[in-house]
Amino acid sequence: MAVAALDEAPLAGVVVTGGDTAQALLDLLEADGIDLVSEVLPGIPFGTVHGGRRPGLRVVTKAGGFGGPDALVQAATYLAGLP
Structure with missing residues (x-):
């Protein structure tokens, strides 16, 4: 489902x-x-898919041990703000 969503949206x-x-x-x-x-x-790193x-x-990757309770919101906001 994830790949289909990436292809469609x-x-x-x-x-x-x-x-x-x-x-x-x-x-x-x-x-x-x-x-x-x-x-x-x-x-909480940000990068781009290679190949x-x-x-x-x-892509933002987040391990469980990093960031506060709003870390996922901050990650999504970061992506949305990129040119």
């Missing part, structure tokens, strides 16, 4: 939680990895 990017989820998304996209660009918050079906797709 114009998105600013995606926020994924957990390394297993990030890896599953990359596998479905047949991507080589994520090129790191910056941090949304300390320990695969959606090269350049903007």
